[in-house]
Amino acid sequence: MTTKDLAVTEYTSWGKRTRTEGQISTDLLRGEEQERIATFGDSTSKAFTSTATVGDREWQLSFDIDGTASATLPDGRVFTADPGEKGFSKAKNILIDMDGTQMEAIHEGKGNWIIDDAASQKVAQFTGVNNGMRRAILEFEKGMQLPVDQEVFLSWTTRKTLESRMLGTSWALTIFLVILTPIIVYLMFT
Numbered sequence: 016m017t018t019k020d021l022a023v024t025e026y027t028s029w030g031k032r033t034r035t036e037g038q039i040s041t042d043l044l045r046g047e048e049q050e051r052i053a054t055f056g057d058s059t060s061k062a063f064t065s066t067a068t069v070g071d072r073e074w075q076l077s078f079d080i081d082g083t084a085s086a087t088l089p090d091g092r093v094f095t096a097d098p099g100e101k102g103f104s105k106a107k108n109i110l111i112d113m114d115g116t117q118m119e120a121i122h123e124g125k126g127n128w129i130i131d132d133a134a135s136q137k138v139a140q141f142t143g144v145n146n147g148m149r150r151a152i153l154e155f156e157k158g159m160q161l162p163v164d165q166e167v168f169l170s171w172t173t174r175k176t177l178e179s180r181m182l183g184t185s186w187a188l189t190i191f192l193v194i195l196t197p198i199i200v201y202l203m204f205t
Contacts, residue, residue: 025155027170032057043170053167069167076171080104080179086168094164096120096172103179111172113165120176128176130169141173143180151177 030042030051043053055076056065062079067086075087081102086094092114098106109120117133126143130153139155151174155161161169 025157025159026152027052027166028150028152029170029174041174043167045166052163053170055171067167067171069164078175084172084175086171088164092164094168096168096175098176103176105180106176109172109176111169113168116165118169120172126177126180128173139169141177143177 026046028044028049030044030049032039032041034040039057039059041055041057042051043055044050045052053067053069055067058065058078061081063077065076065078067074067076072089074089076085077087078084083098084096084103088094094111094113096109096111098109101107103109107122111118111120111130118130118138120128120130122128128141129137130139130141132138137156138159138161139153141151141153151170153170153173155166
């Protein structure tokens, strides 16, 4: 086995957010070539509806940080990601249903996640460690062949999961600092 055998050859990542005519969008890119496979209408809100253009087809998206993420494809199929009661910011497991194809994103600790299929076989992995949220790279297992629609939905779920966890952490830190500030001021002047 060489280091080339260990190289990740199949992955998706995200381009920078762009704003066109007041609309925020982000491109989903495949592999080292950075081939654009989809463009997602984006929002910084905790809950929103939007669209994505995958190839020449338009998907209807719905996301709620405390609820579910879903994509309705033009042919009527519905893909969902359900983090359960804790929502995306605190979930340890996210159940994914892509029109009958079941998968599960499993938080392994720190910022590391794996995605398993219904037979508990690893399909992909992603991480929020070392600026992983910035590009939200989803690495597929070697030889894994997924339909483009599933690849795109798993990539979007990855991004929304990492963004939600960062937002939850930022919110907790902000509250902590707001509470701590008067205490520090009091201690400085007494």
